Amino acid sequence: MTEPLLEVENLKKYFPIKKGLFRRTRGYVKAVDDVSFQLEEGETLGLVGESGCGKSTTGRTILQLLRPTSGRVLYRGQDLTGLNFQQLRPIRREMQMIFQDPYSSLNSRMTIRNILLEPMKIHGLYTKKEREERVEELLELVGLDRGVADRYPHEFSGGQRQRIGIARALTFQPRLIIADEPVSALDVSVQAQVLNLLQELQETFKLTYLFIAHDLSVVKHFSTRVGVMYLGRLVEIADKRRLYQSPRHPYTQALLSAVPVPDPEIKRERIVLSGDVPNPKNPPEGCAFHTRCPECMEICRVERPPMIEVEPGQFTACHLYS
Amino acid sequence: MTALLEVNNLHIAFRKEKSFIPTVEGVSFHVNSRETVGIVGESGCGKSVTSLAIMGLLPRGISRIDYGEILFEGQNLVGLSSEEYRKIRGREISMIFQEPMTSLNPVFTIGDQLMEMVLEHTAQPKKQAFKHSVEMLEKVGIPRAEEIMHDYPHQLSGGMRQRVMIAMALSLNPKLLIADEPTTALDVTIQAQILELMQQIKNDFDTSVIMITHDLGVVAEVCDRVVVMYAGKVVEQGDVKAIFKNPRHPYTIGLLQSVPSLTEERDQLYSIRGSVPLPENMPAGCRFASRCDHAKPECFEHEPPEVQIEGDHTTSCWLYR
Numbered sequence: 001m002t003e004p005l006l007e008v009e010n011l012k013k014y015f016p017i018k019k020g021l022f023r024r025t026r027g028y029v030k031a032v033d034d035v036s037f038q039l040e041e042g043e044t045l046g047l048v049g050e051s052g053c054g055k056s057t058t059g060r061t062i063l064q065l066l067r068p069t070s071g072r073v074l075y076r077g078q079d080l081t082g083l084n085f086q087q088l089r090p091i092r093r094e095m096q097m098i099f100q101d102p103y104s105s106l107n108s109r110m111t112i113r114n115i116l117l118e119p120m121k122i123h124g125l126y127t128k129k130e131r132e133e134r135v136e137e138l139l140e141l142v143g144l145d146r147g148v149a150d151r152y153p154h155e156f157s158g159g160q161r162q163r164i165g166i167a168r169a170l171t172f173q174p175r176l177i178i179a180d181e182p183v184s185a186l187d188v189s190v191q192a193q194v195l196n197l198l199q200e201l202q203e204t205f206k207l208t209y210l211f212i213a214h215d216l217s218v219v220k221h222f223s224t225r226v227g228v229m230y231l232g233r234l235v236e237i238a239d240k241r242r243l244y245q246s247p248r249h250p251y252t253q254a255l256l257s258a259v260p261v262p263d264p265e266i267k268r269e270r271i272v273l274s275g276d277v278p279n280p281k282n283p284p285e286g287c288a289f290h291t292r293c294p295e296c297m298e299i300c301r302v303e304r305p306p307m308i309e310v311e312p313g314q315f316t317a318c319h320l321y322s
Numbered sequence: 323m324t325a326l327l328e329v330n331n332l333h334i335a336f337r338k339e340k341s342f343i344p345t346v347e348g349v350s351f352h353v354n355s356r357e358t359v360g361i362v363g364e365s366g367c368g369k370s371v372t373s374l375a376i377m378g379l380l381p382r383g384i385s386r387i388d389y390g391e392i393l394f395e396g397q398n399l400v401g402l403s404s405e406e407y408r409k410i411r412g413r414e415i416s417m418i419f420q421e422p423m424t425s426l427n428p429v430f431t432i433g434d435q436l437m438e439m440v441l442e443h444t445a446q447p448k449k450q451a452f453k454h455s456v457e458m459l460e461k462v463g464i465p466r467a468e469e470i471m472h473d474y475p476h477q478l479s480g481g482m483r484q485r486v487m488i489a490m491a492l493s494l495n496p497k498l499l500i501a502d503e504p505t506t507a508l509d510v511t512i513q514a515q516i517l518e519l520m521q522q523i524k525n526d527f528d529t530s531v532i533m534i535t536h537d538l539g540v541v542a543e544v545c546d547r548v549v550v551m552y553a554g555k556v557v558e559q560g561d562v563k564a565i566f567k568n569p570r571h572p573y574t575i576g577l578l579q580s581v582p583s584l585t586e587e588r589d590q591l592y593s594i595r596g597s598v599p600l601p602e603n604m605p606a607g608c609r610f611a612s613r614c615d616h617a618k619p620e621c622f623e624h625e626p627p628e629v630q631i632e633g634d635h636t637t638s639c640w641l642y643r
């Protein structure tokens with residue numbers, strides 16, 4: 001077997017909660033709490049879960065935009081967590097991020113041309129002429145007319161702005177793209193355009209995606225494997241088909257059953273969970289899901305369930321299987 | 323049977339610089355008693371503006387109703403004074419807004435806000451209003467309702483705030499509830515709770531509902547009829563089954579095909595090319611023509627008339643003439 005493109009090992013990111021006059025640390029938000037997974041070259045791993053469960057923090061910590069509290073992030077075998085800014089620079093060109101909000105992620109005072117030139121200038125790459133050519137190439141790649149280069153972001157629709165964000169991420173021919181909710185702010189019809197574009201680009205450039213989203217239908221369409229997070233933890237990860245057809249973790253089961261299906265003739269049995277997602281400042285002991293779990297047992301309240309391979313390629317962290 | 327609400331040929335314009343630009347142009351639909359009608363369509367197509375017009379809450383000075391009527395139990399609401407509207411709003415028709423945080427006042431407690439609603443419209447003593455408000459919170463499934471009366475909005479989770487909004491909207495037992503994207507900001511498992519709650523409340527209170535959403539799954543789940551809007555106009559409407567099983571307007575068809583499915587696998591999603599025209603340069607003919615695979619020459623020149631497909635299933639498209 002070839003080496004995975006990315007290996008995330010026991011990744012933790014704790015944010016200190018500071019309170020009081022002396023800003024003393026009064027505990028931690030365990031935004032990412034012992035997460036491990038791998039990404040093979042050319043695949044798309046979807047990452048789903050409810051708001052605040054740590055999806056974005058996972059993405060940012062992998063890219064070292066946030067430094068992990070502990071754990072390792074191996075990119076082509078090299079651990080990024082110990083590298084300094086200079087050492088990370090060449091690697092950063094190969095790992096790019098696309099953001100949810102095409103409005104705030106583009107500088108509103110810069111033209112599209114300057115937005116696309118900026119990363120090349122920062123990295124000090126290419127001649128002036130080559131840079132200009134690259135801008136035109138990039139626009140073409142994402143299906144925008146080269147004539148738009150001298151316009152400003154506010155002159156574009158949400159879908160077009162997202163294309164610009166994608167063009168910028170493609171500047172240095174990346175191998176890994178972390179897409180953080182790239183279509184969540186878009187209308188259904190525009191969402192389909194952007195998803196198709198991302199898919200074409202993946203085929204053309206053999207891109208590997210970590211695709212963060214909360215829409216389970218979108219993730220199913222777009223991913224090869226899917227990981228489900230709950231309160232900073234990965235609770236289940238499996239091949240897409242397996243995860244959607246036979247989810248094992250009670251949370252995955254509830255999450256999937258909660259998705260409304262666009263067919264008025266289908267009436268589904270739904271697992272409606274009671275209560276809210278607990279506060280991440282004060283997560284439950286044992287299994288983080290036990291306060292809402294319909295299957296909760298004695299052991300779930302006290303002991304954190306280990307990740308177990310329940311079927312070949314399907315891993316679940318739940319005491320029902322341990 | 324007369325409809326509870328009838329919107330006829332409604333035209334609304336918004337001011338941009340010196341001139342008024344039409345944003346809703348000839349919208350007509352109705353809501354029968356105890357019915358849930360869904361309104362769907364691309365962002366900016368006029369869903370919220372239409373519902374604000376029904377509520378009499380269009381922003382003054384920058385918007386106006388140019389033409390059309392809004393009949394509620396036969397009475398035309400267009401042109402009512404603010405005094406007259408105040409008697410209707412909350413009591414007969416109420417609304418859950420798109421942004422829950424902006425519609426709850428951060429400086430007042432949940433209790434103050436719920437009770438104000440009751441006190442303004444009824445002659446109940448304060449004690450009675452308090453009791454009624456607590457009951458409403460309990461009805462929408464809020465635990466520790468009495469304690470929460472003393473909490474401020476920021477102390478509650480998104481799902482709880484949305485429940486409070488629903489409690490507030492229903493506290494005077496209105497005949498019509500307008501819910502503008504009531505679950506969009508919520509997680510799926512919380513959305514499932516709220517949708518369940520809305521269904522149950524609708525049955526218990528005999529309320530009619532206008533459900534505005536971009537989630538076609540939500541529409542399929544809770545609506546009896548669907549109104550599809552595109553660029554300020556209604557392009558198709560009908561029974562929920564007709565719309566999902568036998569959609570006629572190319573926009574509706576495209577929209578339904580663009581949604582990734584949980585049950586089927588597709589290599590590529592269908593996608594509608596292009597984007598919605600801007601209000602200030604609306605094309606002459608059908609507004610969807612530039613994105614439509616079936617457009618004929620007349621589509622670019624003349625506005626398509628409304629055609630009846632079957633029963634109350636209608637569409638505005640030249641293909642069916």
Ligand SMILES: Nc1ncnc2c1ncn2[C@@H]1O[C@H](COP(=O)(O)OP(=O)(O)OP(=O)(O)O)[C@@H](O)[C@H]1O
Nearest residue numbers: 015029031050051052053054055056057058214280
């Ligand atoms: N810079 C920060 N400082 C302190 N806490 C943070 C910071 N960034 C994130 N958090 C907290 O970490 C947790 C995880 O946040 P994160 O943004 O990763 O969630 P998410 O899964 O991406 O959610 P969403 O779906 O809402 O985007 C949350 O409780 C959040 O409040």
Ligand SMILES: Nc1ncnc2c1ncn2[C@@H]1O[C@H](COP(=O)(O)OP(=O)(O)OP(=O)(O)O)[C@@H](O)[C@H]1O
Nearest residue numbers: 336345364365366367368369370371372381384601
């Ligand atoms: N306060 C306002 N001032 C100026 N124009 C407005 C205002 N409110 C709405 N509009 C315009 O009216 C049109 C319809 O807006 P509306 O909010 O009804 O869209 P919508 O269908 O509810 O979209 P969304 O799905 O994004 O909520 C838009 O083109 C918008 O720019």
Ligand code: SF4
Nearest residue numbers: 287290293300318319
């Ligand atoms: S470990 Fe226990 S509480 Fe957690 S999901 Fe499994 S059964 Fe439920």
Ligand SMILES: [Mg+2]
Nearest residue numbers: 055056057180
């Ligand atoms: Mg996020």
Ligand SMILES: [Mg+2]
Nearest residue numbers: 369370371420
């Ligand atoms: Mg709206």
